[in-house]
Structures are given as C-alpha cells and as structure tokens.
Amino acid sequence: MSFLHFAKCAAFLLAASMASSLQAQDVALTSRDGSVSVSGNFLGFDGEFYRVDTEYGVLTLDGSGVNCDGPGCPDLNSFYPIIRFSGDGAVSASLLPALVSAFAARYGYNTEVSMTPTEYRVVLTDSVAGQPEAQIDFVHTSTEEGFADLVSENTDIVVSSREANTFEKELARIAGIGDLSDPVRARVMGLDAIVPIVSPSNPLSTISLENLEKLLTGTFQNWSEVGGQDAPVSLFLNEAIVESGSPLLELLPALTVESLATGATILPTAQAAVEAAEGDPYGFAFGRLSTVGKVKILGLTGECGFRTDVVSADVKTEDYPLTQPLFLYTPARRLPQIARDFLDYVLSPAAQIVVARSPFVDQSIEELTFRDHGRRFANAIRHAGEEIALDDLQAIVDGLYGARRLSLGFRFKGGTALLDAQSRSNVQLLARLVEAGVYDGKQLVFAGFSDGQGPAAANERLSERRAAAVRNSVLAALGEAADPELFQTVVRGFGEAMPLACDDVAWGRSLNRRVEIWVKDGFTDTLSRESSAP
Structure with a gap:
C-alpha cells in the first residue's frame, strides 16, 4: 500500500469515527402527552421526521408526534430541506445542475442559483408564493471524498464515477450508512468512458493493450516503439486513474501505482492531464469522453486483431471496455420527499434527454x-x-x-x-x-x-x-x-x-x-x- 493510499484510508477511518459528532447539537424530543422523551445529538430533519443520535443508537422519529427542544431544533415556520451532493467534480459541476434545472421546470419550481469555485447551490422556490421549498448543494470534490463525506454525515448523496470499493462499503456498514452493494443504494444516471488520448498532431490512431501497458510502466518510452514517430513519450496521468475501482486497473490488472513509469507527471484531475497532453505534441494521457476537448482519441486493439472505438452505442452496451457508469449513492435512511422525487426523476426518459444533450452518454x-x-x-x-x-x-x-x-x-x-x-x-x-x-x-x-x-x-x-x-x-x-x-x-x-x-x-x-x-x-x-x- 502506498503512503498516499494509507493516508487516505486513515482520513476515511477518522471521518467514520467522527460521524456522530461533526454536526452534534443537543435536542430533546418529547411525545405530545409528555410520557416519552429521548435526547441526543440532532442529525437532521426532512420536514416530516427527525434523526437523532441517542444512547439507543440513531433514531428516526415522526415529527408530528413529538415536540423538539434544544439548540438543534429547526424553525418549523421557515423550514425547508437542504440536500447536499458531494463527489465527482465533472458531474456535479455540469450534469447535475442541468438535471436540477430540468426537474424544477417539470415540477413548477423557480430557481435561484449561486456558485463558488467549489460549490453550486440551487434554491427551489414556490412559483406562486416565492417561498423556498428546498436548497440543493453540489460540492465539487472527488468520488473518494464523496464517500468520506457520506460516512461522516457531511453529505446526503454521493456523486460517483465508479462503484464503491470494498473499503468504502465496509466503512459505510460500520457507520450505519447501509450496504452500498445493495442495488437500491446506487442509481446509474448516465455514462462516461475513460479514453486514451494524444495530441492531434500524433499520427497514431490506435494502440494495443500490450503497448498501452508498456507505455504506462515505462517499458516503452519512445513513440517509435508503438508504431509512431521517433520522439520521447510525455506521460500525463491523474491520481484517480489508478485508484481502487478504476476501470483501467480492471483492464490492466498488472498495473499498480508502484509500477507506473517513474517519468510520468501525476496531475490532480483528468482534465488537467488532458490539457497537458493537448499542449504537448508528444503527450499521452487518459481523459474522460465527456471532457476530452480537441485531442485525438485512440482506438484500442488486441493482439489478435480486434479493434474497439469509443462510440455512444458501445458505451451503452459496455462493448467499450473502459465504460464508466455515473452513480448516485444514497444512505439507508429517509431522505426529504423532494430529494426522493429528484432521484426518481434522474432515471426517467425526460432526464435522459437532458443527459443526451450534455457531454455525457445517456441511457436511452x-x-x-x-x-x-x-x-x-x-x-x-x-x-x-x-x-x-x-x-x-x-x-x-x-x-x-x-x-x-x-x-x-x-x-x-x-x-x-x-x-x-x-x-x-x-x-x-x-x-x-x-x-x-x-x-x-x-x-x-x-x-x-x-x-x-x-x-x-x-x-x-x-x-x-x-x-x-x-x-x-x-x-x-x-x-x-x-x-x-x-x-x-x-x-x-x-x-x-x-x-x-x-x-x-x-x-x-x-x-x-x-x-x-x-x-x-x-x-x-x-x-x-x-x-x-x-
């Protein structure tokens, strides 16, 4: 295990251990007749039910049957739910805002939008009275950080470009989030793909899986060794490309962080790697189909002569081997009604039309x-x-x-x-x-x-x-x-x-x-x- 991976794991475990204290505010919930009362740390209110971390564990209580007292209690006269998404930055910065806008138009909400470099916020308001009905925050982090936020009760929904890995599933189970391997916990809202890319001036149009692995491990360092021009290979990779659960690791199981070419430049995002390769005539990187821009995408070939190119139909059927489903992961707890309505909407044919108009691949x-x-x-x-x-x-x-x-x-x-x-x-x-x-x-x-x-x-x-x-x-x-x-x-x-x-x-x-x-x-x-x- 690399030091970087160990550090991330340690941070994840710390997040899990702090899950019940990060948002801790004391409340007491008492039945209307005063006969039963529980107290603990307030975790949330969805407009109908309270969630409280008590000495008996996390309890969900019907708000219509109790009185709430304490600093964590919401103001019921002005209450509206806040729904927080955290995860893959490319999806949360572009696709999800488009889906929320279409959802609002379909259900008659007005929208008030505000943005920062790391967050996109939409307030849905009643089209007649103008009162807020919900606030939806999309935090541009990463898939890994999204799962950490879920475990630590800092988000409601994870935006993920891969399946939850074994470590994340175990932490979620320990934290009481639920079984993330349960199909009910994960919705696929659209598709993307990892693609090998080079500068438009590079004469290559395909690369074999064997040569791909040799480029990534540094066994080959010149384009002439893979059928290209006599020039050194400039290798640009982003951190997530060899993260646990990445389709590339499943495609090339011998590839690990430790086996990567020592001369590779590691960049924080796929987009940064694409931009670096685009500006270098001898560059090579992996991008995402949704954000590749003007670079050239290489087809993949096998030693026996098969060739596969990335087209939307092959992404939908998974005939292209580096397809990336885009997931929304939810905890095993009740979400506000408007959040449940939105999650149902993203799977609808109307939502898939929105996905089709985006750089991502729809599921129609x-x-x-x-x-x-x-x-x-x-x-x-x-x-x-x-x-x-x-x-x-x-x-x-x-x-x-x-x-x-x-x-x-x-x-x-x-x-x-x-x-x-x-x-x-x-x-x-x-x-x-x-x-x-x-x-x-x-x-x-x-x-x-x-x-x-x-x-x-x-x-x-x-x-x-x-x-x-x-x-x-x-x-x-x-x-x-x-x-x-x-x-x-x-x-x-x-x-x-x-x-x-x-x-x-x-x-x-x-x-x-x-x-x-x-x-x-x-x-x-x-x-x-x-x-x-x-």
Whole structure:
C-alpha cells in the first residue's frame, strides 16, 4: 500500500469515527402527552421526521408526534430541506445542475442559483408564493471524498464515477450508512468512458493493450516503439486513474501505482492531464469522453486483431471496455420527499434527454439493426476456433436475422455470475419499458455469449444459463401492471461463436461473456408460451 493510499484510508477511518459528532447539537424530543422523551445529538430533519443520535443508537422519529427542544431544533415556520451532493467534480459541476434545472421546470419550481469555485447551490422556490421549498448543494470534490463525506454525515448523496470499493462499503456498514452493494443504494444516471488520448498532431490512431501497458510502466518510452514517430513519450496521468475501482486497473490488472513509469507527471484531475497532453505534441494521457476537448482519441486493439472505438452505442452496451457508469449513492435512511422525487426523476426518459444533450452518454435505448453489426459478424467468421463450425455461425444468423439489438448490455463481475452495476441498472430500465408496453406484440431474444475458454459445447450451455438468468431478473423486476401475455421472451445460447475481443487477455474474455437483447416484431408460433415465464 502506498503512503498516499494509507493516508487516505486513515482520513476515511477518522471521518467514520467522527460521524456522530461533526454536526452534534443537543435536542430533546418529547411525545405530545409528555410520557416519552429521548435526547441526543440532532442529525437532521426532512420536514416530516427527525434523526437523532441517542444512547439507543440513531433514531428516526415522526415529527408530528413529538415536540423538539434544544439548540438543534429547526424553525418549523421557515423550514425547508437542504440536500447536499458531494463527489465527482465533472458531474456535479455540469450534469447535475442541468438535471436540477430540468426537474424544477417539470415540477413548477423557480430557481435561484449561486456558485463558488467549489460549490453550486440551487434554491427551489414556490412559483406562486416565492417561498423556498428546498436548497440543493453540489460540492465539487472527488468520488473518494464523496464517500468520506457520506460516512461522516457531511453529505446526503454521493456523486460517483465508479462503484464503491470494498473499503468504502465496509466503512459505510460500520457507520450505519447501509450496504452500498445493495442495488437500491446506487442509481446509474448516465455514462462516461475513460479514453486514451494524444495530441492531434500524433499520427497514431490506435494502440494495443500490450503497448498501452508498456507505455504506462515505462517499458516503452519512445513513440517509435508503438508504431509512431521517433520522439520521447510525455506521460500525463491523474491520481484517480489508478485508484481502487478504476476501470483501467480492471483492464490492466498488472498495473499498480508502484509500477507506473517513474517519468510520468501525476496531475490532480483528468482534465488537467488532458490539457497537458493537448499542449504537448508528444503527450499521452487518459481523459474522460465527456471532457476530452480537441485531442485525438485512440482506438484500442488486441493482439489478435480486434479493434474497439469509443462510440455512444458501445458505451451503452459496455462493448467499450473502459465504460464508466455515473452513480448516485444514497444512505439507508429517509431522505426529504423532494430529494426522493429528484432521484426518481434522474432515471426517467425526460432526464435522459437532458443527459443526451450534455457531454455525457445517456441511457436511452437505441435499436441497432442487423446491418449495423457487419464488422462483428466478420470478426466472428475470421476468428472462429476449431470447435466453431459453419452450423454455429449460421445458427446466430438464423436466430437474430431481422431483429434489432437493444443498446442494453448485460455483463458479469469478474469470476462470478453476478451482474455488474451497469447491468443491474439495465435490468430496471428494461423492466420499466416492458411494463409500459413498449414491447407489446414483440419478441425479446435474450442471447447469451461466452469466452472461448473450455469446450465449445459447455460454453454454449453456460451462455444459455446466463441468458436465462438475465431474462428471469427482468421478469422478476416487472410490476403487477405487466401482462406476460402481451410479449414473448426467448432464451438462446450461442457460446463462443461471436467474440467481441481477444480471448488471450482477461479484458477480452470479460467482454465476450455477455447477454444481448434483440427485438423481433411479432410472436414465434413454434415456441412454447412457457418461454415468457420466469
């Protein structure tokens, strides 16, 4: 463990131990008849319920049944909730303010905005009376600091560009915040991606994963070693790029803070690294798709010849390996009603239109035609192994011809059968659309694929089981309003017959283990109606 990481961990633990004292103000809550009274440190009031840290633990009490006495008690005549977001600066400075503005317009609030370099504040007021209804503060920190603020009761919602890591989940559990691995605690509001970037004058257009790792570790220090011009590489990296939970570390598991090239310049933010590379003709950095500006984005290639470029559809399906879901993490406690309304809104189709108009990638579902996948089918034919026969390739064409692929990807955590965070969010997205009748009269084909490790027959069976598991998760997420007689689901397992990436590296195998959703018009009479049941 590096000294920097140790220091951050120590600060995190200190924050957790101080959680009950940072906002400590004594209050006493007494029942209306005076028969019951509790006292302790006031933690919050959402307009309906008090939260107090007492000798019995943290209690949540209905404000309508108690009288509050003490310096921490709110003025009920002028009360309005203050909702605090802390975390990823790029998201909290641009996307979230746009979403709050759209939310306010939709629900009839006026807005009063004030800004500082580190905070964006919006006061929502009643459009008729002009009285404040809520104050929303977006604090521009970082994902790591956002989780520290949550543990220390200094924020209500974390803005995160990655999943909570094991350490953060444990601290949250100790602090009574709840289980951050619970899907209910994390909402995916949009998507971003980490992209390798160079100066526009650099002649390269792609870089292999092997060469990428050698640049980052300093094994290669000249562009000519990766097919470029004879010039030294200037490496600019930001601190978060090798932080625990970063997609880059999952892509290149051998990469660590200690193995980074000694000549690399470490900068505090991704934007600073991008700007440094943009101003250096020999610069190399990782940026975020949402903030790359005028630099050149390199495509990623594998040793076996596959290539992937960053386009919105591939980010949505996770076919691009460095996709970054953007999360809102909430504690396992009651939030004010207006905060709950906003959290519901960010997942709505109306909110996704706002995301689509921003530099980030929205989660609205696209339908990709069979023709759009020409390169994928060409790769399937080109890289078919000895166990893949013409019949296997024809089975894919027969099963999917005339269908449209949805831009919803389903992938699994490494070494497990558990869906990753973006996939869990996609389950809910698809379930809501099915329940709304979007796919009435249509057939949803859950198509499973595997990597090429092991016998082809076993992989085909495994891919079918995974496809069935995703289908069952979607059906289980449907509300009572859904009528299973109005749509049809079909499960198919195609095994290793259509890889997206090289099987000789871990990240390629991870991309190949997936479930896709394809839509066909009409029902298939020859299929049993039992295929619509979980």
